[in-house]
Amino acid sequence: MTDRAVEDLLRALAPQVLGVLVRRHGQFYACEDAVQEALLAAATQWPGQGVPDHPRSWLVTVATRRLTDEWRSERARRDREVAVAVREPAYAAVAPPADEETPSGDDTLKLLFLCCHPALTASAQVALTLRAVGGLSTAEIARAYLVPEATMSQRIRRAKQRIEAAGARFAMPSAADRDTRLRAVLHVLYLVFNEGYTASSGAELHRAELTGEAIRLARELRRLLPDDGEVAGLLALMLLTDAHRAARTGPGGELVPLAEQDRTRWDRAEIAEGVALVTEALTWSAPGPYQVQAAIAAVHAEAATAADTDWRQIVALYRVLARLAPNPMVTLNQAAAVAMVDGPRAGLALLAPLDADERTANHHRLAAVRAHLLELAGDRDEARAAYLAAARATTSLPERHYLEVRAARLATDR
């Protein structure tokens, strides 16, 4: 088996193995550490020595051994009784038969809900999800998020402590909580995807792998919750967005706006799958924000050229989205779409109230959209000033470069 195949196998098995351990022993904190060690052991041994016949049992055995070693050394160190030392002393020495416990998707779901516990900050939810459910090592997550490994390791440790302190259980949330928790899970996967998608290239390559990880986890979630339209919507949105990857940056790493992208470079397979997913979901599910965003992405994807875009349909979808999830960022995108149907002045009128909203008043995106609409309206000087204001407000180098170039064009080509 290639290193890559081993890696894929380990990532798929990680949440299952962790689920088995947590169900048997409780103690999420210690089990998670033990599974991480077992994954590292497998990653070093399997590529050279071959994959064992029952890889999942192998991992469970090794992780359990680590866990009991840890408990024994703790007991020796502190000379005290460990309550649950080993329920079956012989257990660690014998691998359970492969069919002893059927892998259960419920475990993965429970883990996702646990990692996205409301006691955690978003960045802690992301880190813990990638490690406990995604099976990524701390080093990989640290590389992807551009922080030192010690920092990420501490962040994960802190997140696990918080979960234990909050008394979170390895169980399905109650029906009352389930929707809120699922929304948190979807949001975390969306954040992971975005982190990878916005990364350009070169030094950022490690981050780009996050999109693949987010899509993989979204597929897994879809397999576990086939009746949830928003899960399908999120996966569709990821696929339809990721389809632009090859076209979204130019040869020098500069950003290419949607309207100017070479659509022949869009990934047709991803588009076909994304469009089919969202179209199908909308036939039986009440529309939710992810489905509507995916539907908007699908309308863009179905236009052979930017000029063929069905802006009317996009405006209608933004109206639905503004009803479902009213927020100023939706209004911003809605204004840009309205400008394509009713002219830039109509779009600019929609932007006006956002100046009074503290969430968007100084946001670079408001200035950038306004600049674009002013440019369409022919107000070159105001457009240039707005592009420069947006360039000053962004913290992204490629975005700043793009905005400065747009401003410079308006200064020169009369």
Next chain:
Amino acid sequence: MLLIWNRPGFVEELSEDERNAIFGEVDVIMKELTESGELVGGEALAHPAQTRTVRPAAGGGTEITDGPFLESKEQFAGYLTVDCETPERAAEIAARWPDVAHGMGVLEVRPVMEQAGTEM
């Protein structure tokens, strides 16, 4: 990034107790940032007396002079990089830094540019 600006040599005016107290405060904050997983890095800079400034020369080329670029009472003394949930949290860390807490300097809190971006 938290940029620390303070009066060079202010430490020389402190008593040993005051000095130890300040080092202790820095330790406490660094420990907290390490434990919370917010600390990304940081460096302290040598006394400005060791600074050399490289600038374009009047007749083309460059000239190198001894001493700092800015003739100001406060000099850039070091920095701390933190990864926080909000800008407010970064400002809160800055407010507790001894240079600010003891009126010996100021901290600038500035976002770090990233390589990531979305097409517009």
